[in-house]
Amino acid sequence: MKKLLKNKQIKLVMTAVALVCLTYMFLPQRGEDAVPVSQPALLQKQVTVAPEKVVEELPVQEPVIEEETPKSETEEISKSEPIDYPAGKTVDEAWKTLVLLWNNNPKNCNHGIYTEMGKFILKDLGNQDYFKQDPKIYVDKPYKIIQKGNYAVVDFQEPENEEHFPFFFCKTKEGWKFNVIHQRKLVRFGEQSYCGIEKYISPYLAITRKFPSYTGIDLPVGEKDFYQLSDDLKLFEELQKLEKLYKSGNMTFEEALELAKLYSKVSLDAKAVPILEKTMKALPENPAVYKYMAISHVNHNYNYKSAKKMIKKYLKLVPDSEFGHNFLAYLRINDGQYGKAEAEFEKVLKLQPENCYASSNLAQIYGRTWEKLSDKNEEKALYRQKYDETFKKASTCCRGRDYERFIWLVQWKHSR
Numbered sequence: 001m002k003k004l005l006k007n008k009q010i011k012l013v014m015t016a017v018a019l020v021c022l023t024y025m026f027l028p029q030r031g032e033d034a035v036p037v038s039q040p041a042l043l044q045k046q047v048t049v050a051p052e053k054v055v056e057e058l059p060v061q062e063p064v065i066e067e068e069t070p071k072s073e074t075e076e077i078s079k080s081e082p083i084d085y086p087a088g089k090t091v092d093e094a095w096k097t098l099v100l101l102w103n104n105n106p107k108n109c110n111h112g113i114y115t116e117m118g119k120f121i122l123k124d125l126g127n128q129d130y131f132k133q134d135p136k137i138y139v140d141k142p143y144k145i146i147q148k149g150n151y152a153v154v155d156f157q158e159p160e161n162e163e164h165f166p167f168f169f170c171k172t173k174e175g176w177k178f179n180v181i182h183q184r185k186l187v188r189f190g191e192q193s194y195c196g197i198e199k200y201i202s203p204y205l206a207i208t209r210k211f212p213s214y215t216g217i218d219l220p221v222g223e224k225d226f227y228q229l230s231d232d233l234k235l236f237e238e239l240q241k242l243e244k245l246y247k248s249g250n251m252t253f254e255e256a257l258e259l260a261k262l263y264s265k266v267s268l269d270a271k272a273v274p275i276l277e278k279t280m281k282a283l284p285e286n287p288a289v290y291k292y293m294a295i296s297h298v299n300h301n302y303n304y305k306s307a308k309k310m311i312k313k314y315l316k317l318v319p320d321s322e323f324g325h326n327f328l329a330y331l332r333i334n335d336g337q338y339g340k341a342e343a344e345f346e347k348v349l350k351l352q353p354e355n356c357y358a359s360s361n362l363a364q365i366y367g368r369t370w371e372k373l374s375d376k377n378e379e380k381a382l383y384r385q386k387y388d389e390t391f392k393k394a395s396t397c398c399r400g401r402d403y404e405r406f407i408w409l410v411q412w413k414h415s416r
Contacts, residue, residue: 086112087175091145091152094169094176102135115172115229116236117266118180124268146207150229152176153207165195166211168204170229181227184267185299188214201226205404216302219295220326220357223401227265238262246275253282257289264292269300287321290314294327304334322348326357338365356398360405363390364412371416 085101088094097113111119146153150171165187168179186198186208196212199205227235242259245251251259256279263272276293283289294310297303308331315324329344342365348358370383391409398406 083109085109087177089175091147091169091176095154098178099138113178115177115232117232118178120236120239121180148207151203181267201401201404217299219298220323225265235266253279260292264296269296272296287314287317304331307331320351322352322355341365354397356402356405359390359394360398360409363387363394363409366390
């Protein structure tokens with residue numbers, strides 16, 4: 001036997017036999033499918049079971065825990081600690097904070113320099129809505145601050161220049177903040193980017209008299225349709241609630257009308273118009289739809305033609321509306337139809353003799369007519385008398401917020 005093992009040929013034969021035996025032992029039998037260890041056997045078959053059952057029958061696998069990619073220290077800070085741009089202790093500080101925010105344009109920050117409604121509009125429209133040029137130009141621009149009480153304007157002393165229109169600020173409990181709503185309502189551009197301030201009843205009237213003015217949105221709206229700083233948080237909460245309802249698809253047309261009213265109040269008239277158009281078809285007998293459609297057409301893009309159609313429909317439903325006749329008279333003035341405007345204002349004064357909007361505007365119409373008539377015209381003395389009486393009436397009924405209308409009338413008188 002030892003001699004046989006020493007024989008090299010016999011060794012080779014025995015080694016080959018051993019290898020064949022091992023291969024036969026470990027390979028699967030013919031006809032069997034090999035199943036990869038990493039995949040459950042169930043997935044190799046075509047199953048027609050409901051998805052829920054498939055999930056139940058699959059073997060439970062241990063979750064794979066992947067190591068997080070290391071993040072830079074800057075990224076971690078930007079997620080956990082947003083940069084704060086707070087209200088200013090002074091108007092000057094607030095202005096510098098606003099310029100810093102505009103130029104840094106951070107992705108993660110606290111917009112404390114904005115009111116709640118300001119943040120709402122910022123999210124909706126973005127910073128670029130407030131200026132057309134690179135905000136870097138404001139870093140070193142000389143300016144002065146015009147302030148009265150809780151309202152102030154940052155003035156660059158060149159209001160006719162597009163790059164130097166004023167910015168509006170207001171004082172809140174937290175400090176001085178950028179007043180986005182009045183910025184949008186008051187700063188307007190005419191032909192060749194000529195900047196002017198709208199003659200609109202606002203807290204900024206006394207500190208913006210030095211600027212060139214427009215009278216495009218001097219509408220006879222009541223106090224409930226004016227934005228007031230004290231209502232800022234309440235308006236923000238109401239808008240959030242109504243917008244959420246609108247996006248859910250469960251809003252009624254009455255609720256849609258309320259949403260449009262709020263949009264108009266906070267200078268988002270472009271969003272109000274499409275909602276009002278849908279609401280008008282569903283609520284054709286509701287006069288408020290036409291009222292706010294007329295307001296939004298003027299505030300958004302000075303579309304007096306469309307506004308006139310809307311206010312006429314409004315007056316058909318509410319023929320004795322002081323607002324409706326005042327609004328139509330205002331549109332007539334913009335068309336140069338002073339005779340027709342005169343008739344509308346006179347209707348208002350018959351309904352409400354102490355109406356400031358009608359008396360202050362009608363006094364100017366009477367005054368213009370008196371000036372144009374020749375001395376030989378028999379009506380000249382009559383219009384002089386009407387002018388004097390209406391001027392006096394305006395001096396007594398224009399009080400509170402509307403007192404500025406009498407100031408405008410006095411300015412007009414002296415300009416003649």
